[in-house]
Amino acid sequence: MKFTIPQEENMHPxxxxxxxxxxxxxxxxxxxxxxxxxxVVLPACCWSIINGPFxxxxxxxxxxxxxxxxxxxxxxxxxxxxxxxxxxxITVLAWAGDGGTFDIGLxxxxxAAERNDDFIYVCYDNEAxxxxxxxxxxxxxxxxxxxxxxxxxxxxxxxxxDIMVAHRIPYAATASVSYxxxxxxxxxxxxxxxxxxxxxxxxxxxxxxxxxxxxSIKLTRLAVQSGIFxxxxxxxxxxxxxxxxxxxxxxxxxxxxxxxxxxxxxxLSEKDTKKIVADIKSEWLRxxxxxxxxxxxxx
Amino acid sequence: xxxxxxxxxxVSYGAMLSRAQVIAAYPIxxxxxxxxxxxxxxxxxxxxxxxxxxxxxxxxxxxCIGASIAGARAFTATSAQGLALMHELIHWAAxxxxxxxxxxxxxxxxxxxxxxxxxxxxxxQRDTGWLQFYCESNQEVIDTIIQGYKxxxxxxxxxxxxxxxxxxxxxxxxVDIPEQKLVDKFLPPYKPQxxxxxxxTLAFGALVTPDYNFxxxxxxxxxxxxxxxxARKVDKEFKRFSGRNYGLIEPYRCARAEIILVTSGTITSTxxxxxxxxxxxxxxxxxxxxxxxxxxPAQEVIEALEDCKKVAVIDRNIxxxxxxxxxxxxxxxxxxxxxxxxxxxxxxxxxxxxxxxxTIMEIVIDVRKNNKADNRIKYVGLxxxx
Ligand SMILES: Cc1ncc(C[n+]2csc(CCOP(=O)(O)OP(=O)(O)O)c2C)c(N)n1
Ligand SMILES: [Mg+2]
Numbered sequence: 001m002k003f004t005i006p007q008e009e010n011m012h013p014x015x016x017x018x019x020x021x022x023x024x025x026x027x028x029x030x031x032x033x034x035x036x037x038x039x040v041v042l043p044a045c046c047w048s049i050i051n052g053p054f055x056x057x058x059x060x061x062x063x064x065x066x067x068x069x070x071x072x073x074x075x076x077x078x079x080x081x082x083x084x085x086x087x088x089x090i091t092v093l094a095w096a097g098d099g100g101t102f103d104i105g106l107x108x109x110x111x112a113a114e115r116n117d118d119f120i121y122v123c124y125d126n127e128a129x130x131x132x133x134x135x136x137x138x139x140x141x142x143x144x145x146x147x148x149x150x151x152x153x154x155x156x157x158x159x160x161x162d163i164m165v166a167h168r169i170p171y172a173a174t175a176s177v178s179y180x181x182x183x184x185x186x187x188x189x190x191x192x193x194x195x196x197x198x199x200x201x202x203x204x205x206x207x208x209x210x211x212x213x214x215x216s217i218k219l220t221r222l223a224v225q226s227g228i229f230x231x232x233x234x235x236x237x238x239x240x241x242x243x244x245x246x247x248x249x250x251x252x253x254x255x256x257x258x259x260x261x262x263x264x265x266x267x268l269s270e271k272d273t274k275k276i277v278a279d280i281k282s283e284w285l286r287x288x289x290x291x292x293x294x295x296x297x298x299x
Numbered sequence: 300x301x302x303x304x305x306x307x308x309x310v311s312y313g314a315m316l317s318r319a320q321v322i323a324a325y326p327i328x329x330x331x332x333x334x335x336x337x338x339x340x341x342x343x344x345x346x347x348x349x350x351x352x353x354x355x356x357x358x359x360x361x362x363c364i365g366a367s368i369a370g371a372r373a374f375t376a377t378s379a380q381g382l383a384l385m386h387e388l389i390h391w392a393a394x395x396x397x398x399x400x401x402x403x404x405x406x407x408x409x410x411x412x413x414x415x416x417x418x419x420x421x422x423x424q425r426d427t428g429w430l431q432f433y434c435e436s437n438q439e440v441i442d443t444i445i446q447g448y449k450x451x452x453x454x455x456x457x458x459x460x461x462x463x464x465x466x467x468x469x470x471x472x473x474v475d476i477p478e479q480k481l482v483d484k485f486l487p488p489y490k491p492q493x494x495x496x497x498x499x500t501l502a503f504g505a506l507v508t509p510d511y512n513f514x515x516x517x518x519x520x521x522x523x524x525x526x527x528x529x530a531r532k533v534d535k536e537f538k539r540f541s542g543r544n545y546g547l548i549e550p551y552r553c554a555r556a557e558i559i560l561v562t563s564g565t566i567t568s569t570x571x572x573x574x575x576x577x578x579x580x581x582x583x584x585x586x587x588x589x590x591x592x593x594x595x596p597a598q599e600v601i602e603a604l605e606d607c608k609k610v611a612v613i614d615r616n617i618x619x620x621x622x623x624x625x626x627x628x629x630x631x632x633x634x635x636x637x638x639x640x641x642x643x644x645x646x647x648x649x650x651x652x653x654x655x656x657x658t659i660m661e662i663v664i665d666v667r668k669n670n671k672a673d674n675r676i677k678y679v680g681l682x683x684x685x
Contacts, residue, residue: 039495041365054511057502062495064368065504066361067387073358077321077365077373078495080349084320084371090497108361111354 004181006032015058017050020213022203022220023124024050025177027059027095030122033187036061038091039082041075043105044068045097046131046205047124071096072108076117083118091191092119098139099129102158113167116195120187123160123198126205134208142279143272145264146208152267156279161200161234168237170195174229176202178221182231182243189233202229210263219261226254227284232291240291250284252277300476306467309437309474310376310402310460311336313444315346316482317400319374320489321366323351323359328414329464330378330404337374348374356381360388360399367397368503370494372448375399378464379406379413379420386424389457393428393519395504398451398458398489400444401429405564405615406464407650415651416464418564418616422592422624428519430458430526431593433563437472439545439590442537445477449486449533454522464651466565481540523594530591547591550603552578556585558666559604559640561612563589563625566647566654570613573659584663589625597632604629605638611666613659615648622646622676641672647679654680 010031017024023046031038040063042048048065051058066074071094079092096105101123109121128146129135136146138158145152164172171193175183183201190197202223204216211219223229227250231243255277259265268276304312310333314322322341324334340346349366353359356377363373377385382403392399403421407413421431430450434440440462447458462468493501507515530547538544552574553559562570567588574586587603589596604610614623621627626644633639645662648654661679 037497039369039497048506051502051505053506053508054502055505057500057505059502060500062497062500063502064365064495065502065506066364067391069357070361070364070388073323073353073361074365076351076353076358077323077362077367078369079365080321080323080351080362081366081369081371081373084347084349085369107354108358111358114354115352117351 005029005184008032008035010036010060012058012060015050016052017046018207018213020204020206020216021046021050022177022205022216023047023126026122026124026201026203029177029180029183030093030187031059031061033184034091034093034120034191037089038093039078040064041066041071041078041092041094043071043096043100044131045100046126047095047097049131068100069104070108071100071105071121072112075119075121076112076115079118094119094121096121096123097130098123098125098127099137101125102138102160110167113164113169113196113198116169118194118196120190120197120199122201124201124203126203126208128205128208130205130208143265143268143276145267164198165234165237167196169198170236171197171233172200173233174200174202174231176220176224176229176231178217178224179231186233208264210266211261215261219258222254222258224248226251226258227280228255228258230284230287232287239294242287242291250277250281255280301473302476303471304437304474305332305469305471306437306440306462307332307404307469308336309440310444310462311340312476313441314374315340316441316477316479317374317445317448317486318372318488319346319348320371321349321351321363321373322375323353323362323366323373324375324377325353325356325359325381327356327378327381329406329468330376330381330402333376333402356384357388360385360392363399364388364392364395364397367399368395368495370489370491372489373399374401376402376404378404379408382420382424383408389424389427389429392457394515396455398448398455400447400451400458400460402444402460402462404462404464404468413650414464416466416615417649417651421459421461422616424459425593425624428456428523429593430456430591432458432460432591433589434460434462434467435565435567435588437467437474438543440467441474441476442541442543442545445482445486446533446537450526450530452489453529454526456519456522456526461564463565475541477541485537485540526594527596545590547596548599548603549588549590551586551588553585553587553603553607555583557583557608558663559585559587559607559610560659560662561587561589561610561625561629563592564615566613566615569654569656570659573656573663577663595628595632600629600632601636604640605636607640609641609643609666609672611643611645611662613662614644614646615654617646617649641670643669643672643677645677645679652680
């Protein structure tokens with residue numbers, strides 16, 4: 001059997017993630033892709049806990065725990081220092097949750113992206129503030145329960161890819177641990193590009209999504225297959241490429257089985273579900289339009 | 300080489316001579332010229348540094364923190380609102396033991412908008428673990444930045460160099476620019492023992508349980524206490540090549556003084572003049588300048604003041620609900636001392652209101668006629684409201 005995923009392991013077997021944590025697996029895959037010449041910048045998020053308390057660390061590379069909103073700015077500072085000290089072959093990896101990216105850290109991230117500072121930023125998006133006990137973020141989808149949206153979230157999920165793409169950064173991509181080959185390919189590709197590179201990875205949090213841990217991978221795969229979380233790449237803010245690890249089109253049945261498996265969507269009415277399906281379809285069309293846009297540019 | 304320059308440019312020269320390697324700063328009046336001059340130094344190559352043009356002071360200090368932990372000498376400068384915006388990271392820099400040097404141009408906190416000096420911005424950061432120096436002249440500014448790095452990198456604590464808005468920041472004076480070669484000998488390149496390093500693979504700043512945290516915080520206090528000795532030593536060493544030093548505090552004409560005024564920042568220069576005049580007339584009066592505010596050199600302050608009868612502490616700040624902050628520090632320094640002068644507290648010059656020799660004289664006249672101090676706060680130059 002041929003392994004397509006690097007066997008190099010840059011995470012220790014011991015860490016403090018909950019069973020089924022997609023965020024833990026995402027880091028493991030990312031470090032496999034990026035290798036040992038990597039430095040991690042970690043703002044407050046579940047990973048601040050997952051990596052272990054003093055004196056532990058779950059990763060085999062240097063890691064800097066930093067303030068919640070500073071992944072972008074601290075990464076810029078580290079990269080600048082490495083440059084001036086002549087250490088040019090180190091990848092700086094900012095690793096933040098959806099709260100640290102979509103909300104409190106957006107300003108610093110936007111500024112770093114505008115400067116096109118040279119680091120990879122991965123947002124592992126579990127769609128809420130999980131560290132502090134499942135409060136809504138602007139990445140929480142419409143209709144989802146959280147401890148601060150006890151009925152359901154009334155606002156749609158913020159489109160972080162659109163925001164980052166608007167900065168015309170050299171590389172932005174969505175990725176999923178349910179497609180490890182694609183995930184690793186994207187991180188490797190990002191590694192070879194200079195400037196700000198952004199990866200948006202949807203990951204399942206069984207605790208916060210209220211699902212059983214053994215379907216964690218299955219759920220994020222369903223998210224891709226159903227069109228909820230399409231996998232795509234954008235170069236220089238212009239060239240969109242849809243990645244099709246499997247045949248995808250927004251599918252009523254698949255969307256319903258994604259929602260149905262999660263306790264956070266238990267309160268949805270039939271009308272709510274219909275709205276969600278309709279929204280996913282129109283988002284999908286919007287994405288296809290952008291991909292068509294490529295062709296227009298080429299002409 | 301002597302040059303005429305503003306306090307702000309003295310800051311920039313200080314950072315350049317210290318060979319800061321990463322600079323991240325954001326413009327705010329009255330600090331802006333510091334940033335402008337440093338970006339020019341970087342552009343022309345006079346300073347080999349990375350200048351990160353951040354979008355906020357919060358990111359400025361965050362970037363400095365990143366640079367510092369990766370092993371570079373980092374510099375930033377700000378004022379008032381910018382300093383307040385940094386607050387979370389001000390703690391981060393100290394708790395993370397990062398020897399960053401920052402210049403703060405004292406400016407009154409809004410609202411209402413003000414660009415003029417008082418010390419509430421920097422003094423409200425006093426319990427964060429940063430060393431603080433308050434400067435009297437532009438020469439002292441440039442020298443203190445250089446000394447600041449030497450101290451910071453030895454004790455692994457950040458240093459704040461404070462100067463008054465406009466009275467220093469925008470006022471030009473003759474400044475002797477130390478020779479780069481000599482500065483280099485005094486301040487060798489930054490070589491941290493611990494940093495982000497592929498060979499060490501450490502995790503910095505992880506969750507720390509009650510089992511460890513107390514000791515970490517205690518060590519900051521220990522480092523603070525050691526900074527007193529160290530700053531004295533560094534100041535003396537600085538004199539050896541530059542001919543200048545300042546002390547942590549400076550007693551001025553205090554011999555056999557019955558009354559001693561206590562000042563910080565530029566009010567000191569104004570008070571010197573008043574003291575000179577009064578001494579000429581035979582009055583037994585002196586002046587104590589507080590240069591280092593954190594750590595507070597309490598023992599030196601006691602020794603400078605314990606022999607006089609009355610002390611008048613002049614504060615350009617208000618600790619709301621308590622009074623002048625310097626005055627509180629001095630009172631508490633004397634609390635367990637057998638000999639204790641009467642300590643009078645005066646607040647003046649808030650929001651950049653002028654402090655002139657007349658203001659100082661008003662204080663002198665008031666102390667002269669009172670023999671017992673109480674805890675009432677006295678305001679000088681305050682308009683009658685009702
Ligand atoms: C300035 C600040 N505000 C609030 C917090 C508390 N806090 C820590 S982690 C967190 C939520 C993190 O959410 P996210 O970024 O989505 O990461 P996750 O925990 O879900 O992995 C919050 C609110 C903090 N550490 N700092
Ligand atoms: Mg989250």
